[in-house]
Amino acid sequence: MKDFTPTAYTLVSVATGREFDDEGWLLDDKQSEKPTLIRTRYACKQLDVKPEEYGIYRFADWLPIRRMLHGSSAPVTYKSQGLASHLGLENLYITFNGYFPAIGANMTTCSFKETEAYSVCARVNEEERRILVVASAGNTARAFAKVCSENHIPLLLSVPADNLDALWFEEPLDPCVKLICAEKGGDYFDAIHLSNLALRSDRFYPEGGAKNVARRDGMGTTVLSAATTIGRIPDYYFQAVGSGTGAIAAWEANMRLIEDGRYGSNLMKLMVSQNAPFVPMHDAWRVDSREMLPYDEDKARRDVEIIDAKVLSNRKPPYGLAGGLYDALKATGGEMLVATNAQGSKARRLFLDLEGVDLHPAAGIAVASLIKAVGEGKIDKDAVVMLNITGGGEQLFKKDKTLWYLKPDHIFPLNPNPEEVIRKVESMFA
Known part of the structure; x- marks a missing residue:
């Protein structure tokens, strides 16, 4: 990998605005009395996108990393023809995270979780023994x-x-x-x-989930891919969510792009979806509750068994804390949507027919939600829409292996x- 100087950044508490140095693996603001996420504040305010050979580290200016690891791939954004024509959308952009060599997508785990792993692990100190x-x-x-x-x-x-x-x-x-x-x-x-x-x-230390700034900023590269490909910040952002971390990351990346100054000043409307019947965040959002509603443990497990998109089954998501999904939806005028297994399966078949690659069940839920939103007249035909395909190409990758x-x-x-x-x-x- 190319010579690399660790990215310069500080950490900021969402709840208080307190700015402090990263002492190595901070996941919280130790001085905050209320639950809050912390965010990165990068010294580099304008993003310098590196060549494709850098993989996800094309976006290293806005990743809190100490080094670059081998084997990464970046999200790939392209303008849809098939699905866009089917839905009557003039500016539908698909950000594909998975395996689809025809468009240059080479994530061999076939999931956008690679964006998290290559960022988080590059934040790890090489001297770490735990x-x-x-x-x-x-x-x-x-x-x-x-x-x-x-x-x-x-x-x-x-x-x-x-x-x-x-x-x-x-x-x-x-x-x-x-x-x-x-x-x-x-x-x-x-x-x-x-x-x-x-x-x-x-002897062990936690990756940290949504609290780890490297995880969120890694996921945020999906939006960086879209904006730098399109030339502007999209109007709408569609994604299926289990914890909501990807949508929080999208909001944070959006704010950095505004500060960059070259991609517009708008906040994308977050259009996030869950797989029915497991919809705890949707239920809380529907009644405008910052707190998650009571959810019987046995019923939650049964609902998880029912849904096709098992990865969307987080019972303790970062929803209500400062900087969490509730705040992200409020800030962007976003919506929480729902799709069933049947709707997701139909959407996956449609995507395969129109775009040429298979999807993970969670991505199918996102496509189904986009289809419903368009059908309900929520999206203008000329709006710039980003569809975050969080996983796909698995059948293609596994073929003959x-x-x-x-x-x-x-x-x-x-x-x-x-x-x-x-x-x-x-x-x-x-």
């Missing part, structure tokens, strides 16, 4: 496993046993990557709980003994 912990419903785990394996970064993954089929790879992983699971019947929240138990050991699956080192019950979890995860990295 083990990174990532909880995931599937796609995030696959992305972090690939990046950590290829760059020899010790990693502990925690994934629901029901989602193990998401952990496929083209070749065996480096043994620095280990996996634990919450038993069958568990969901993403159970995987998070399990990872939190492992983190009671001082023999895949390797990561197997769990331990499977734990849904209410595990904390001491047993600590003892077993420590022994895995002995």
